[in-house]
Amino acid sequence: MSQQLPSSTTHSVVDSYGPNTTATPLERPNPFESPSTSSANSWIEGPRQRDRESGRVEVAEIRNRYFRSRRIRKEDLESPKNLQSSRKRSIFQKQTWLIPCLGIFVGICITGVLIYFGLGSQHGGGKFCPILDEDFSSGVLSPDIWTIEQQVGGYGNGHFDQTTDDPDVVFVDGGLLHLKPGLQDQKLIETDGATIDLGSKCTGDTFFGCFAHTNVTNGTIVPPVRSARVNTRKGASIKYGRVEVTAKMPKGDWLWPAIWMLPTDDVYGTWPASGEIDIAETRGNNHSYNAGPGGGNDIVTSALHWGPESKMDSYLQTWDQLSALHSEFGDKFHTFGVEWTDKYIYTYVDSVLLQVLYVPFTQRFWDRGHYAASTANGTALMDPWSRTGRLNTPFDQKFYLILNVAVGGTNGYFKDSAGGKPWADASPVARKEFWQARDQWFPTWQKSGEMQVKSVKMWEKC
Template identity: 35%
Template sequence: MARLFAQILANALLFLCFCHAGSAETLVWQDEFDNLDQGKWSHLVTAWGGGNQEFQYYRNDRSNSYVRDGILYLRPTGISAEYGDDFLYSGSLTLSDCNMEPCTSSAGNDIVQPMFSARITSNFAFKYGRIEVRAQLPRGDWIWPAIWMLPRDSVYGGWPRSGEIDIMESKGNDYYVDGSGVNVGNTLMGSTLHWGPDSSHNNYWRTHWEKNLQATGKSFADDYHLFGMTWTDNHLIFTVDNEQIGDVWAPENGFWNYGGFQDNPGGTNIWQNGNWMAPFDQEFQIILNVAVGGTFFPDNVGNRPWNWDGQPMREFWERRSEWLPTWHEEEAAMKIDYVRVYQG
């Protein structure tokens, strides 16, 4: 009986501590999207297809990023609706308010990017705290939504030396089945940390976690879900609807040893001036975007309407009768209810 009482008391104390910790948090930054506040967010405007060779231009246009009834919509649209189909094969587009090179894309061996979309970055940066993003993910083949973070200053060098925090990535496909028969489309989301001395030694696979709703008969495109991340000076925890899906604790001797990089001949610890959480010991900014296509959709999964050995964007566009019917107006948008950051 005494042991039982002691256990009950211990559990009660833990509960009280948990409640106290939660109540000690302070909401330090938020956007409830009463409007599109461009003082809080900056649009990326570029003809660059990203590190994954995506098929969109990013621009600052209310066709692709807009607020209605307290919801932010990030929506991909076809360029031919504005410029005509012939433009894809012979045109050249220069983005006048471009803020990242290249600013011009021209048809050549392949067509110009066939899609417009939006990517916004918070002007707010933070180190350590808890972030919550309530969002409904897009439905539509070959759409790639993401809620993620990059360092404000690349203290340790270019990607992935200074880290990347992916709170949520998913695919818009309703039916996208891998070789094991698992639907890895919009029933699946993943959280990932990217880190390493260079892109060929990116050890993201050690810090990748997933949540799949397939068994429930639901998808992340059916309703709003709460995507969260708690970040301290000794751990990162990822959650979906307040359920933990993954965590990493400050490795002994840091991420350099955790990645086995100390075994590389002549390798110098690029994070030796940080703490054991480095490179995740600097201020990061929040990014919300919707991409289309690219290498995020791997070979030999699903009936992907392009290959990489020829004209991938042309193939994608000319097979649009296979995928465009899956884009039902605003269902193809990522819809964000709010973004909140707490510290304390």
């Protein structure tokens, strides 16, 4: 029995040349079917039969509306290997990695040459001969070399510490020299009329450098802290040479550790006319302290102090600093050094490549300072250095080494109102204000509040 296909089996075919026509599924071609060889060019030459009246398009024409692909025989293809081998390239095209490697090699060579000549120029001061090599292995400080200073006057900076030779403050233990500040005897501070009289043990040369007392009525007290300061004036001083001190700086609020040098004789006058060489100074406060110059325990500074009188210290012209790398100088031991000749002076930390301060002696210090002809009160200023004719005067005399841990002070090294400072420099009772805040600062000293010195080495120009 014959059946008629349902109307759903017919489909509309859109023709751009006329109205919609219908085609059965058998008449519709598979668009993904590969054409036969005979129809390879049918997209150009294929029949286009159209019934203009009915709008019907033949199947052959529908097939021409689809993309046609043609298979290429394998033997007609060239392999990538054959194509690559057919190209003729130069050695630089084939070995392109040679060019960047050659550039890196040349750069390393140039850097090495610059470092070599740079170090050579800075070590051109001649031969240095050792005069001190102290590693503290003997367990004591040799009195022929070291002097333990004892004073109560604050050394002109208003320090709050009494320097002492007490064995719990300055001592050698485990191959290390320890300078460990601590609190003063509370009775001496709170008892009216209590005094400290160093007598013959005093290393100072003024009355108030050797004597202090407490007056409860007016609020003056003896130094609220005991600390240490030692020097090599008796046994080791140099005129041109090198000094290296391997030490761990103390950590604790308002501590002021320093490794520095003073002239053995004030040839050009009292400080700072005869000069001062600060190899390394820092503060015990942590990295959050940012009052300058310098900062907290994460920054070390070096400076030369010089000037015709005490109120004309021109150190800011010969001052610089170095920051620790993601650490503080109280975290581990560092070597703090200075090299000094008649041509230059420079300081460094751990290596001469980590330079802190470099000062070439290329002009007279009087000219460098640009001083006025007279002071504010009309007193004429005199050049204390011109008579030598040397560009490095006053840094042309023997200097000795000092190691100390000072505490506080009223000279501005710790800025008022910075970092929670508990005293004011201008206050007549600054020592008392500092003492009353001991519950704030003394706990910060407990873990690492001492300078530990592993070795001290000094060389002098031969």
